Amino acid sequence: MEKKTLAIVGCGKLAALIADAYNNNLLPEYELIATYSRSKEKAQQIADKVNEKNTAASCKPMQSLQEVLALKPAYIIETASPNALKEFALDALKNGSSIVTLSMGAFADQVFYDNVAKTAKEHGTKVHIASGAIGGLDVLRTASLMGKCEATFQTEKSPNSLRKSSVYEESLQHEKKKVFEGNAIEAIALFPTSVNVSVAASIASVGPENMRVSITSTPDFIGDNHRIEIKNEQVHAVVDVYSATAQIAGWSIVNTLRNIVSPIVF
Template sequence: MTIKTLAIVGCGKLATIITDALIEGFLPDYQLIGAFSRTVEKAKHIADKVQNAESGYTCATCNSLDELLALKPDYIIETASPDSMKALALPALRNGSSIVTLSIGAFADTEFYAEVKATARENNTRVHLVSGAIGGFDVLRTVSLMGDCTATFHTEKGPNSLKNTAVYEESLQTEKRKVFEGNAQEAIALFPTRVNVAVAASLASVGPENMKVSMTSTPGFTGDEHRIEVKSDQVHAVIDVYSATAQIAGWSVVNTLRNITSPIVF
């Protein structure tokens, strides 16, 4: 069995979940060889986890993206932000590294999406779009292939998760309100790190310009509740997912990595 090498960009809570899963044996086909984050201490925390686990190999704390790319990992896991994904994608793909990303909002930029697709093809690399806090990509993609369809994405959040965004008002703490309605491109522009899943669903179906997105703020609500609905002449599918925390996003990366090397893929 050939061991695949991994590096991580973005070393927060989700990266910790993935690293712990690797240490606990969920990813036996991989070695984590490098970590990079805007905060060096966070990257060092990930690297130290690997080394303290007596894995038999070292994980480098990288001070720059160039330093991480110099390791030439087979796969780079990106858990940082759409901006980080935009900075990482083309250099990584040209370097021979495939990418596993949660920051799918970056691909609402259709020109960037096309450039990434072409670069991956030219360099025999791939970009794996992780489902994160939702599911049903297979259904969405299948229905869209069958013919004309429409798709909507609605998400419910608590007001505290909307702080530091343009839509937040103190009145949201006591008043339930729809705070956004538009398409996936408009949504990711307004909420750069909060609606990656909406862009992911749009890419699997009707595209960011055609995916109708709405968001409701509910006082006292904890976590995220997402509803994706796709309709055609032949199929009507509804996908509901509630998650109390963001842990499902980290574990969806683990599942994607397992599928990459598994003889049986779910």
């Protein structure tokens, strides 16, 4: 059986995890052929990791997104950022490459969301939104199909994870404080890389404009604690997910890729 070709865009820790899963034969239906990162060294490191473990492999670090697209991989794994996804998504879909992404925050932009959906449909490609650091997207979507519902997304984080945002202040190192309340569109605008999952949950349910998001900073807290709640007249579902590291996001990409080729899909 011919293997499906893969490329990775964004070569940080999560890409390394995916490469390890690939090396450990957890993705036997795929061939990883290319890596790309704004850091050439990181792209080279991931390619080397694959090639050193698989003597028959030929994974190449690319110098540009255009070089990645020229290879026409069946799937492009994106672990970079919402801006990176916006940069290449439409061209990739037109080019015949489907996308598996963690940067679902890009879809808070309704115009981009609509353009992606239209382009993918016209060219027979797809965008697979990995669950990232949360779960329960199936029950969110199911409940929303049943009729009118309300949904909330609460996140607890370390103050250190907020340092690069406008809400950070030194007092957060000593006192617990709710630093944000708003909808998912406002959340991803303020925290472009750390609340992608709130947008994923909103797309699966009530939409980014209607998903109520709150973020609480807790001193000495490690990791992320997410609570998603959805209610309609018949269903009340609560999904709690705590993760000490971001590794669950990388593993959700591996799980998505396995689901794509599995005869039995979860």
